[in-house]
Amino acid sequence: MEVSNRAEGLKETYDVAGRDFSSAGAASSRIKRILQQIGVDQGIIRRIAVSSYEAEMNLVIHASNGGRITLDISPDAVTILVEDDGPGITDIKKAMQPGYSTASDEIREMGFGAGMGLPNMQSCADELEISSEPGVGTTLKMVFMNR
Amino acid sequence: MNDSAGIQARSTMTLADICKILNAEVICGEDKLDEQVTTACGCDLMSDVLAFTLPGSILLTGLTNQQVVRTAEMLDLKAVIIVRNKRPDESMVELACSKGLPILLSPYPLYECCGMLFAAGLKGCNGSVHAKDESSQKIEPAKPGEMTCGAPGLGD
Ligand SMILES: Nc1ncnc2c1ncn2[C@@H]1O[C@H](COP(=O)(O)OP(=O)(O)OP(=O)(O)O)[C@@H](O)[C@H]1O
Numbered sequence: 310m311e312v313s314n315r316a317e318g319l320k321e322t323y324d325v326a327g328r329d330f331s332s333a334g335a336a337s338s339r340i341k342r343i344l345q346q347i348g349v350d351q352g353i354i355r356r357i358a359v360s361s362y363e364a365e366m367n368l369v370i371h372a373s374n375g376g377r378i379t380l381d382i383s384p385d386a387v388t389i390l391v392e393d394d395g396p397g398i399t400d401i402k403k404a405m406q407p408g409y410s411t412a413s414d415e416i417r418e419m420g421f422g423a424g425m426g427l428p429n430m431q432s433c434a435d436e437l438e439i440s441s442e443p444g445v446g447t448t449l450k451m452v453f454m455n456r
Numbered sequence: 457m458n459d460s461a462g463i464q465a466r467s468t469m470t471l472a473d474i475c476k477i478l479n480a481e482v483i484c485g486e487d488k489l490d491e492q493v494t495t496a497c498g499c500d501l502m503s504d505v506l507a508f509t510l511p512g513s514i515l516l517t518g519l520t521n522q523q524v525v526r527t528a529e530m531l532d533l534k535a536v537i538i539v540r541n542k543r544p545d546e547s548m549v550e551l552a553c554s555k556g557l558p559i560l561l562s563p564y565p566l567y568e569c570c571g572m573l574f575a576a577g578l579k580g581c582n583g584s585v586h587a588k589d590e591s592s593q594k595i596e597p598a599k600p601g602e603m604t605c606g607a608p609g610l611g612d
């Protein structure tokens with residue numbers, strides 16, 4: 310797909326498979342490349358890339374049913390919407406705490422499961438909203454202002 | 457101050473210098489050995505790397521999977537150094553090559569690798585660097601040779 314040269318009106322959705330570690334990170338990689346092509350500030354790109362990758366890994370690790378990531382670029386802001394099809398989060402407040410993780414030993418051996426992903430996203434994004442319905446899925450919306 | 461490889465201590469070094477100090481084998485990215493590096497991070501937790509590593513750093517790790525390459529990509533890291541003689545997964549090497557990310561292998565364990573580079577003058581990454589308000593998280597950087605135990609904010 311052609312990416313326009315202006316930071317305007319671009320919207321793309323990527324499917325992310327649960328538990329597929331071989332392509333985990335591909336969506337965030339694409340998002341980063343698009344933001345570089347349209348000339349978004351490097352520091353902002355880094356915050357978006359880090360947050361998007363953390364969210365993508367959460368989807369791959371915790372949301373076994375998979376989901377999707379939508380990149381929405383407007384002149385003022387970049388929005389990353391991450392939606393998955395379960396299992397959902399029962400206690401969001403707990404999940405947001407640094408160090409809280411339900412990751413298995415297998416996941417920890419891969420370098421994840423420190424319970425730092427959501428706190429990282431919280432500190433990188435200008436706005437973060439998370440909602441979840443146990444048994445149904447989780448929606449995470451992050452907004453980054455494009456000064 | 458001289459390290460065992462005879463390289464003068466300084467705050468900037470090239471990947472080639474790092475290879476020499478760590479007695480490292482280059483798995484990919486031969487063409488980038490003259491790149492300058494000013495900071496490093498030694499860690500096996502990718503979320504900590506993502507939170508605390510400065511862009512343009514190198515990462516020393518014992519992990520050998522594709523996620524290390526993805527993490528390096530998100531942060532624009534200059535190289536990944538795999539410690540203690542571990543061989544990277546074929547899929548990791550393939551992805552690193554396609555991204556142009558240098559991968560070096562050192563026979564020494566993580567602590568030794570970090571110690572040798574630190575003694576040679578390569579600094580660490582202090583505090584959270586992607587936070588919106590960077591000043592609120594800055595801590596006084598440790599200087600090589602003057603590191604105190606339990607420096608705050610280094611991830612743990
Ligand atoms: N999309 C999701 N679906 C279901 N549970 C989730 C989802 N995202 C996060 N969680 C839950 O919230 C916890 C905390 O998430 P967070 O990203 O902070 O840490 P982690 O993924 O466990 O470890 P790290 O991100 O440091 O590798 C997870 O362990 C998991 O229980």
Ligand SMILES: [Mg+2]
Nearest residue numbers: 363367426427
């Ligand atoms: Mg996570």
